[in-house]
Amino acid sequence: MSRVNTVLGPIPPEELGIVAVHEHIGYGMPGSELDTKWWKSPEQRYAETVPKLRAFHEYGGGTFVDVTGICNGRDVDYYKSLSAKTGVHIVxxxxxxxxxxxxxFFARASVDYLAEHFVHEITVGIGGTGSSAGVIKVGVSRGGRMTELDKRIYRAAARAALATGVPILTHLAIDAENAIAIFGEEGLPLDRVLFGHADDGVNAEQTxxxxxxxxxxRVGFDTFGYETELEDPPFWARPRKERLDHFLRFIGHGHLDRALASADANCSPLGWPGVKGHTVNYLFEDLFPDLRAAGVDEATITTLFVENPADFLTIQN
Incomplete structure (x- = not known):
């Protein structure tokens, strides 16, 4: 049976509904939980997060893919409680x-060790949570070029993806030549990889x-909502129309089947203030209306937010 791993167990891809494919329940840099300036109690995090997920569900959202990753605030037991409370599938x-x-500990690990760890979290479970990972996250470190550690992680991810059938989602789509070379050497089909943040305001021209x-x-336009029009925009912001036009050009080149979109929002930021006024619900409140106003039909929106992510997330084995 075709399936997608969620924190409450595997489900058929037909049950995913509208998918926010690149999001965060709570993202922070390692050690942020020790900083008293930004520390939040579980009750504070819950109070910030539940209304956003409930609104996502009420708008018609089905699945929230959390790509926070190891060492950045991932808390699977917490995700399980949120999913049960709000009705949103969380991957x-x-x-x-x-x-x-x-x-x-992980930075010194070998490719084989990292691959085994990823496979364990996908097939056995993450820690003692009883929940299995549904995607593998990799990324390019600061500086715009893959480091030797990045390359080891990408290679380990490719091996784990081949062993388990779970897809890979990247942080940034820059230095894609190195990434694609590694995936090719490992024999991983590129339709199992979503190259994320192709639209961010810092790297779009180099992507x-x-x-x-x-x-x-696959290409992720997944920083929608980080706009220069915000009251206090982040450094990766971009004018709203410029980002939308970029997305529409990409689709117009005949790559609808390669495109996925999301907001990369942070429900309850850890160790930093976050971006005021930006949530996963930008998709429903702003992006969908913008797409419709630009002449995008409902069938195309369904392809982008239902069919493409379901195809991507389905375990291929």
């Missing part, structure tokens, strides 16, 4: 946002989104 990940977020799609990769 958790194994892997790392980038090599520069891996604590020394070869069309080339990635031509190689067979």
């Amino acid at each position: 958790a990940c194994t892997g790392f946002v980038g090599g520069d977020t891996a604590l020394p 070869r989104d069309l080339w990635i799609a031509e190689q067979g990769g």
Whole structure:
């Protein structure tokens, strides 16, 4: 039976509904939980997060893919309680946002060790939670080029993806040449990889989104809502129309089947203030209306937010 791993157990891909494919329940850098300036009690995190997930469900959202990763605040037991409380399917990940977020224990590990760890979290479970990861997260460290540690993580992720059938989702789509070379050496089909953040305001001009799609990769336009029009925009912000036009151009080049979109929102930021006014529900409140106003029909929206993510997340084995 076709299935997708969620924190409450595997479900058929037909039950995913509308998918926010690149999001965070609570993301922070390693050690942020020790910083008293930004520390939050479980009750505070819950109070910030539940209303956003409930609104997501009420808008018609079905599945929230949390790609926070090891060492960055991943809390699967918490995700299980949130999913049960709100009715939203939550997919958790194994892997790392980038090599520069891996604590020394993992940073010193071999490719084989990392691959075995990822496979364990997918097939046996994450710690003692009884929940299995549904995606593998990898990323390019700060600086714009993959480090040797990044390359080890990408190679381990490719081996784990082949062994388990679970897909890979990347943080940033820059330096894709190195990533695609590694995946090719490991024999991983590129349709099992979603190259994320192709639309962010820092790296969009350096991201070869069309080339990635031509190689067979999937491309994530998943920082929607981080706009220069915000009261206090982050450094990766981008004008709203510019980002939308970029997305529409990509689809217009015949790559609808390669495209996925999300907001990369943080329900309850850890160790930093977050971005005021930006939530996963930007998808329903702003992006869907913008797409419709630009002439995008409902069938295309369904392809982008239901069919493409279901195909991507379905375990291939």
